Amino acid sequence: MSKHAGAIEFRADIEGLRAIFVLGVVLFHSGLSVANGGFVGVDSFFVVSGFLITSLLMKEVEATGSIKLSNFWARRAKRLFPNALLTIAITLVAVALVGPWSMKDSITLDAIAAAFYVANYHFANRTVDYFDETAQSSPLLHFWSLGVEEQFYIIWPLLLIAALSLRRIPPAKVALAALIFVTLASFIASLLWIQKNQPAAFFHTEARIWQIGVGGLLALSAGALKRIPAAVLAVLGWLGLIGLVACMVFYNVELTYPGFWALLPVASTAALIAGGNAHRFAPVLLLKAPPLQWLGRLSYSIYLWHWPIIVMTPLILPGFADANVIALALILPVSALAYYLVEDPLRRARWTPPRPRVTIATGLAGSSVVAGLALMITLLLPSIGGTAHARFHALMKNTELKSSKLQFRCRFGVVDGEIRPCTFGDKTSSKVVALFGDSHAGHLFDGVDKAAGAKGWALQVFVKNACPPIDVEIFHARKRALDSDCTNWRNLVLEHFVATKPQLVIISSWTGLSKKMYADASGASLSESESLKRWKDGFGRVLKRLTQAGINVAVIRNTPRNRRGNILDCIARSGPESCGTARQEAIVSSPPDVEVARRFSDVTVKDLTDHFCGRNVCQAVLNGVIVYQDATHVTSTFAKTLAEPLSELLD
Numbered sequence: 001m002s003k004h005a006g007a008i009e010f011r012a013d014i015e016g017l018r019a020i021f022v023l024g025v026v027l028f029h030s031g032l033s034v035a036n037g038g039f040v041g042v043d044s045f046f047v048v049s050g051f052l053i054t055s056l057l058m059k060e061v062e063a064t065g066s067i068k069l070s071n072f073w074a075r076r077a078k079r080l081f082p083n084a085l086l087t088i089a090i091t092l093v094a095v096a097l098v099g100p101w102s103m104k105d106s107i108t109l110d111a112i113a114a115a116f117y118v119a120n121y122h123f124a125n126r127t128v129d130y131f132d133e134t135a136q137s138s139p140l141l142h143f144w145s146l147g148v149e150e151q152f153y154i155i156w157p158l159l160l161i162a163a164l165s166l167r168r169i170p171p172a173k174v175a176l177a178a179l180i181f182v183t184l185a186s187f188i189a190s191l192l193w194i195q196k197n198q199p200a201a202f203f204h205t206e207a208r209i210w211q212i213g214v215g216g217l218l219a220l221s222a223g224a225l226k227r228i229p230a231a232v233l234a235v236l237g238w239l240g241l242i243g244l245v246a247c248m249v250f251y252n253v254e255l256t257y258p259g260f261w262a263l264l265p266v267a268s269t270a271a272l273i274a275g276g277n278a279h280r281f282a283p284v285l286l287l288k289a290p291p292l293q294w295l296g297r298l299s300y301s302i303y304l305w306h307w308p309i310i311v312m313t314p315l316i317l318p319g320f321a322d323a324n325v326i327a328l329a330l331i332l333p334v335s336a337l338a339y340y341l342v343e344d345p346l347r348r349a350r351w352t353p354p355r356p357r358v359t360i361a362t363g364l365a366g367s368s369v370v371a372g373l374a375l376m377i378t379l380l381l382p383s384i385g386g387t388a389h390a391r392f393h394a395l396m397k398n399t400e401l402k403s404s405k406l407q408f409r410c411r412f413g414v415v416d417g418e419i420r421p422c423t424f425g426d427k428t429s430s431k432v433v434a435l436f437g438d439s440h441a442g443h444l445f446d447g448v449d450k451a452a453g454a455k456g457w458a459l460q461v462f463v464k465n466a467c468p469p470i471d472v473e474i475f476h477a478r479k480r481a482l483d484s485d486c487t488n489w490r491n492l493v494l495e496h497f498v499a500t501k502p503q504l505v506i507i508s509s510w511t512g513l514s515k516k517m518y519a520d521a522s523g524a525s526l527s528e529s530e531s532l533k534r535w536k537d538g539f540g541r542v543l544k545r546l547t548q549a550g551i552n553v554a555v556i557r558n559t560p561r562n563r564r565g566n567i568l569d570c571i572a573r574s575g576p577e578s579c580g581t582a583r584q585e586a587i588v589s590s591p592p593d594v595e596v597a598r599r600f601s602d603v604t605v606k607d608l609t610d611h612f613c614g615r616n617v618c619q620a621v622l623n624g625v626i627v628y629q630d631a632t633h634v635t636s637t638f639a640k641t642l643a644e645p646l647s648e649l650l651d
Contacts, residue, residue, distance in 0.1 A: 008055050013237075013276030014048060016287025017269075019295035021045050024248040026306045029142075030328050037251025039130075040265035042145045043211050043258070044244060045303075047269040049149055050215025054179075057160055058219065061171050067161055074356035076153050077363035083301055083343040084146065085366045088114050089373060091139050091308040096377045098315050101572030103137055104377070105396060111374035114143035115367040117150035124203035131253040139311040142303065144203050151205045152212050176220045183213030194259040195420075201258060208258075211266050218270050225274055234282035237275025241283050243268030254485055298332075301339040306331045392572035399626040403636040406445045406461065419492045425452040425459040432502040433650060434460045436493060437469045440558060441508040443633040448506060450643035455650045460502065462493045468509040470538030471545075494542065498549045504649060505546055508556040510632065511535070511593050532592060539596045547602050554604040554649045555597040560586035560618045562628040567620055576621035586618040606649060611642060 021041035028038025060067055088111050095107045113122035123130075123144050130141070159182075163174035187210040193201035201207045218225075225233065247265045255261045277284040286292075295302070313327035314320075405424075435441050435448050442463040452459040467474065467486035474483040497505060526534065546553050563581040564570045570579040587609055597603045612618050612627065620627055622638070629635045 008052065008059055011277055011284075012288040012293060013282070013284035014052070014273065015296035016284070016289065016292040017044070017048065017272060017276070017296070018299035019292040020244070020287075021048075022295065022299040022302045022306075025303065026328075026331060028248075029307055029310055030324065035248050036253070037248045039253075039257075040244070040247045040251060040262075043262055043265045044269040045145065046148070046208065046211040047215040047218075047266055048273065049152070050212035050217075051219045051273050052215075053153065053156065054175075054216035054219035055222070057157060058172065058175065061160070061164065066164065067157055068356075069157055069161065070356035070360065072157055073153070074359040076150075077360050079343075079347055080146070080150070080300075081363040081366055082346045083304055083338050084143075085115065085370050086338060086342055087304045087308060088140065088143075088370050091312070092370070092373055092377060094308070094312050094316070095139065096380075098312070100315070100566055100569035101392065102566065102568035103139075105393060105572070106138065107140070108374045108378040110138045110140045110143075112371045114140045114146075115370040115374075117143075117147045119143035120145070120147035120151075120203040120205060120208075124199040126199075128199060128203075130202055131257070137311070139308040142307040148203075148205050148208045149212070152209060155209075156212075156216070172220060176217070179213050179216050179220065183210045183217060186210035186213060190258055190262075191260070194256055198256075211258075211262065214266050214270050215273070218273055230279040230282075233275035233278035235275070236271045237278065237283045240268040240271030240273075240275065241286075244272065254483075298335055298339050301335040301343055302331060305335045305338060309334060391575060392568075395571065395576070395621060395624065395626050396568075398624060398637065400636040401626075401629040403442075403446050403639070405449070406442065406463075419462070419489060419496060421460040421462070421496070423458055423460050424449050426456050427458050429456055429458045431455075431457045431650075432460060432500070433457050433504045433506060434462060434497065434502045435506050435508075436462045436497075437508045438463070438467050438510055439465045439633060440510045441469075441506070441556075443559075443629075443636075444506075444508055444556065444639050444642065444646070446636045446639040447642035447646050450640050451647035451650060454643065454647060457503075457650055462496075464489050468535075468539075469507050469542055470509070470535055471541035472534050472538030494545055497546060497551060501549065501551055504552045504554060506554045506556060506646075506649065507542075508558065509539075509593060511558045511588065511591055512632075536592050536596050539593065540599065543597065543600050543603055547600055552602070552604075553597075553600075554606055555593055557594050557605060557607045557609065558588070558591055559632065559634060560609055560612045562586070562618075562620070562631050564620070565631070567628045567630065568626070571620055571626065576619070576626075579620035580617040581620075583613045583616055583618055586613060604649065606645070608642060608645060611645060 021044045024035050024038035024041035026038070027035035028041075057067055057072070060072075092107060092111050095103055099107065109122065110119070113119040119140065123138075123141065128138075128141070130144075159178055160171070160175055163178060164171050166174055186206060186208070189204075190201050190207040190210065193204070193207050244265055247268065251257075251261070251265075272283060275282055276287065309330050310324075310327045313330065314323040317323045317326065320326075406422075433448070433452055435445060442461075442465070445461060445463070449459055464486065467483070467489060469490065471490070474486050543553060543555075560583070561581070563585050564579050567579060594605055594607075597605045612622075618627075623641070625637050625641065626635050627638045
């Protein structure tokens, strides 16, 4: 989230905008419902960066006819590296001292990627879902956006220098043409990726640079903007501010983001920049308020420190009910200290290396030192963690937690008013098996996929997290409203089944009851008995609709539950032998899915419990494979071991 250099005019409206952007991000990451869409603040940062950096570079071109590349990169390094590297280093130490062992195991690569500003590709390769709360365990996850920006800082000046070599064409025209092409290509790439590879669409620079490009195009259009009446620009600026705040309040994690949904916050930010200070009654009237100006100055530091504090504070204060409140209270003072003691003094210091190349080399040396610290922690972990951790590390090498095949290939939701089957196995086969349900169907994917492949069947997957296959409207606690997206998706899937009549539909679902999830239309909680009745009735209606259509249905009894909390941390600390769950505690004696399914003579019930549990214990590790990724979901690798019993359903 880079700040402009002194070579361009200071804009109080943009400084105030930074405050709004970073407040949105912090409130979103803090889980406060007032800013369910606060994540769009990052998109807005991209637009602002594109505008300021392009303005800076073009001003240098106009003044000197060239771009001093080393000077530009040195200024960026001097501005960005010190506070960022300090954040990574202290986070590394905090994780080493108090972090769970599972986090210690992944933090090394996270830190190295962050230190060299390639965290966006690192997390994309790990198929991290940014909006999945279970995936947000890395305290350095937010460095993905800094990677996008740094990569832009490398690429864009080089493109401009190439443009300057075309002597017969004005540099501004070449730059405009190049940026239009890059922006459009990136936006198209984003739309294509969002359908097939959401992590790539979210993290990859190629799919994000269009947002920075919009800011750059705005900078190159400065002359045209001057011809628009100031009052009109002021109105445009206010509309942009309203649009941006609306996105922060009304957007939510259920959106297929970025995609088309990113257009509104990007356009709103561009409108704000265009008209923010065009008139004395423009948004600068509000944005120049001293508190916003101060927060704007600190915005980069706040962004750096807020997420490690949010992630690490509950670990430092385990079991403390108000840990999240303390984390929120710590963000501002810690960020201010880092700004006034490190970031600002080093940015202004005259004793720093006078030659740009030395400054760049110093920054890279700092990144190398931080990477070395990360490696040192990794080397020390076996001795710190003992035999248990060494065994855990070996197990993790053999275990894929989540199915990369499913995550890379499929994006589930309603697109253009319809659902799109995600097909595996023999796609030409006349025999089709469909996997249908919430994440408790999804975690069985690799087993069903292996079974279908062995039998020569086509496999269609219809999985939507937190959307159980029951004919009941789910109350979305975060949206504080009924989840219409889930309802629409479920109805479309059922219509697809009735129309296409697959040979078999395999259903699995989370059967745990939540009074809040099965609330009434107003959000009022239901009693446990009311929730249970609603679940059973809804599941029964789904089975009835499928069986009446002549479709064979198999219900997979919900998997035994791990009762040892963070199972990965338990294995790392104590070894797998100590992390099993007693069979009577792991299974539900009268599961509602089985009870309802047995009312239908033509519905098969498949109980996999004995493949998880012995007579007394449900183990955490079986045959050298970690069974659970969390309390209720199995690992992708273990799911593959269930292929044989699942293939019996296809006989």
